[in-house]
Amino acid sequence: MRPDLAIIQKWIEPGSRVLDLGCGDGTLLSYLQNEKQIHGIGLEIDEDKMNACLGKGVNVIQQDLNKGLDNFETDSFDTVLLTHTLQAVRYPDLLVKEMLRIGKNCIVTFPNFGNWRSRGYLAFKGRMPVSDFMPYQWYDTPNIHFCTVKDFDEFCQAHDIDVLTRTVVDYNHRHRQLIRLFPNLLGEIAIYHFTRKNGAAAS
Amino acid sequence: MPETIPENSVGLVTPQLYHFDEPLELRSGKTLAAYDLMVETYGELNAEKSNGILICHALSGDHHAAGYHSMEDRKPGWWDNYIGPGKPIDTNHFFVVCLNNLGGCAGSTGPASINPETDTWYGPDFPVVTVRDWVKSQARLADRLGIEKWAAVIGGSLGGMQVMRWSISYPERVGHAIMMAVAPKLSAQNIAFNEVARQSITADPDFYEGRYRDHDTLPKKGVMLARMVGHITYLSDSAMREKFGKASDQLKQASLNLGRDLRKGKLSFGFDVDFQVESYLHYQGERFSETFDANTYLLMTKALDYFDPSVDYDGDLSKAFANSDCKFLLFSFSTDWRFPPARTREIVTSLLKAGKEVSYLEIDADQGHDAFLLPVPRYQTALKTYLERVHREVTADAS
Numbered sequence: 001m002r003p004d005l006a007i008i009q010k011w012i013e014p015g016s017r018v019l020d021l022g023c024g025d026g027t028l029l030s031y032l033q034n035e036k037q038i039h040g041i042g043l044e045i046d047e048d049k050m051n052a053c054l055g056k057g058v059n060v061i062q063q064d065l066n067k068g069l070d071n072f073e074t075d076s077f078d079t080v081l082l083t084h085t086l087q088a089v090r091y092p093d094l095l096v097k098e099m100l101r102i103g104k105n106c107i108v109t110f111p112n113f114g115n116w117r118s119r120g121y122l123a124f125k126g127r128m129p130v131s132d133f134m135p136y137q138w139y140d141t142p143n144i145h146f147c148t149v150k151d152f153d154e155f156c157q158a159h160d161i162d163v164l165t166r167t168v169v170d171y172n173h174r175h176r177q178l179i180r181l182f183p184n185l186l187g188e189i190a191i192y193h194f195t196r197k198n199g200a201a202a203s
Numbered sequence: 204m205p206e207t208i209p210e211n212s213v214g215l216v217t218p219q220l221y222h223f224d225e226p227l228e229l230r231s232g233k234t235l236a237a238y239d240l241m242v243e244t245y246g247e248l249n250a251e252k253s254n255g256i257l258i259c260h261a262l263s264g265d266h267h268a269a270g271y272h273s274m275e276d277r278k279p280g281w282w283d284n285y286i287g288p289g290k291p292i293d294t295n296h297f298f299v300v301c302l303n304n305l306g307g308c309a310g311s312t313g314p315a316s317i318n319p320e321t322d323t324w325y326g327p328d329f330p331v332v333t334v335r336d337w338v339k340s341q342a343r344l345a346d347r348l349g350i351e352k353w354a355a356v357i358g359g360s361l362g363g364m365q366v367m368r369w370s371i372s373y374p375e376r377v378g379h380a381i382m383m384a385v386a387p388k389l390s391a392q393n394i395a396f397n398e399v400a401r402q403s404i405t406a407d408p409d410f411y412e413g414r415y416r417d418h419d420t421l422p423k424k425g426v427m428l429a430r431m432v433g434h435i436t437y438l439s440d441s442a443m444r445e446k447f448g449k450a451s452d453q454l455k456q457a458s459l460n461l462g463r464d465l466r467k468g469k470l471s472f473g474f475d476v477d478f479q480v481e482s483y484l485h486y487q488g489e490r491f492s493e494t495f496d497a498n499t500y501l502l503m504t505k506a507l508d509y510f511d512p513s514v515d516y517d518g519d520l521s522k523a524f525a526n527s528d529c530k531f532l533l534f535s536f537s538t539d540w541r542f543p544p545a546r547t548r549e550i551v552t553s554l555l556k557a558g559k560e561v562s563y564l565e566i567d568a569d570q571g572h573d574a575f576l577l578p579v580p581r582y583q584t585a586l587k588t589y590l591e592r593v594h595r596e597v598t599a600d601a602s
């Protein structure tokens with residue numbers, strides 16, 4: 001399991017209702033169903049991935065995250081997940097706002113563009129970073145909204161978001177002590193667990 | 204006619220008539236004292252009787268969903284693309300049941316049957332039946348077959364409406380509710396098309412207020428017109444362009460033809476059939492009018508018009524689903540303009556609001572409403588994958 005998924009599964013309450021935005025092949029929801037008896041719904045648009053969900057017994061709805069989530073009721077899920085998808089959506093701010101409306105708590109993970117490799121790539125090669133993990137060229141990448149740990153921290157402050165936990169890791173779980181000291185420089189995957197600030201309406 | 208039966212066919216099948224003596228109280232307040240249901244089954248019921256799948260037919264369908272009745276049959280059953288050994292609804296795994304609904308004209312009690320009280324045709328006196336009534340009669344058939352709970356109930360269009368009703372009326376008896384090309388209720392446009400169909404039938408001078416059999420005739424012209432109108436709504440614009448538009452010397456690209464193939468290669472400058480599409484509709488309508496009962500057509504369109512499970516719940520469909528206990532799988536098709544994806548999504552939204560387990564796929568398909576009957580690869584794969592999973596569940600529960 002991807003390290004971000006291994007970490008976030010610990011935050012999911014047994015028997016809770018989980019909405020996974022961009023659920024992929026349903027690996028996480030299937031794991032949570034089997035291990036924590038959650039009631040899960042995944043949203044996905046890739047045909048093959050949807051089929052993988054159906055095969056695993058994961059509920060999956062074909063829905064484009066760029067077209068909104070107004071078919072979901074306010075407070076209808078315990079947890080709303082968005083793993084490694086934030087950077088690929090058209091309106092990340094609106095999507096996070098919708099997550100806060102639908103879920104009692106939210107989990108977002110994204111590749112940290114503030115990582116030293118990305119910085120170095122751009123600084124020294126003078127080109128948009130291409131890595132094993134994000135193997136796309138600038139013109140064909142699905143990732144259109146990169147951000148850094150610092151950016152997202154600021155975003156949370158500006159949007160009445162109460163961050164419960166922020167964890168930053170690398171793909172191999174290395175440098176953990178150092179990462180804690182320099183998350184935005186060394187961290188490769190950022191993981192945020194957050195809710196609406198007390199008193200903020202689920203508008 | 205099949206020279207030989209294809210390997211993935213259920214083969215030669217024989218329908219069976221089930222008689223029911225217990226009176227059936229109908230939604231209209233009327234009662235059917237006794238009735239028959241014509242039923243076809245494929246595959247074997249397992250010892251636990253847990254592998255049953257009920258197939259619900261649409262407007263012009265019947266119990267003959269798969270296989271052949273004889274080697275002389277021109278075509279197999281109406282859903283043969285999907286039912287058979289190794290097909291999505293795999294008869295190696297499931298015991299598949301399909302029946303002709305009450306009011307039908309393929310063997311079950313309907314307007315063309317003899318009314319025991321009068322010893323003559325029911326004709327227009329056959330009571331108006333609703334989706335709810337059908338599902339009630341289907342539940343009695345399940346009792347008769349010893350099936351307490353269906354592994355899945357599956358249907359498209361009007362068949363999908365029966366599936367929805369099953370999940371609401373008999374939540375404990377459905378494992379999976381699978382619907383395709385379906386809407387939660389008809390729109391004004393849908394009802395309008397049905398009314399045109401009904402008017403074509405009742406305006407036929409051979410209709411005789413529904414008593415045509417007493418006059419030894421059938422309102423064929425009316426039924427043909429009704430079918431022509433209906434058929435147009437089952438196809439998409441793109442499907443018609445493709446079906447009737449070949450490339451020619453003049454139009455090198457078929458796509459430029461817009462489906463305007465001529466029947467005789469030139470215009471007649473009269474009011475006879477000029478285009479292929481006209482002749483196709485005539486042919487389809489005529490064939491249909493020879494076999495389909497006019498009163499049944501009226502009943503089926505009314506059942507469609509009346510369907511609205513939300514009426515008992517202040518118009519809130521999600522409340523209707525409150526007690527449903529099954530998993531739901533829904534399909535819509537991109538070019539279906541009878542029940543377009545947005546209409547199917549209304550059901551999905553209600554199910555989500557009710558907190559139900561639901562999967563939904565929007566299939567890109569050119570064939571319009573009819574796509575649910577036709578071999579569309581992504582749809583086939585998804586349904587097969589889903590039902591394989593259902594089969595694993597059924598097998599695990601049994602062991």
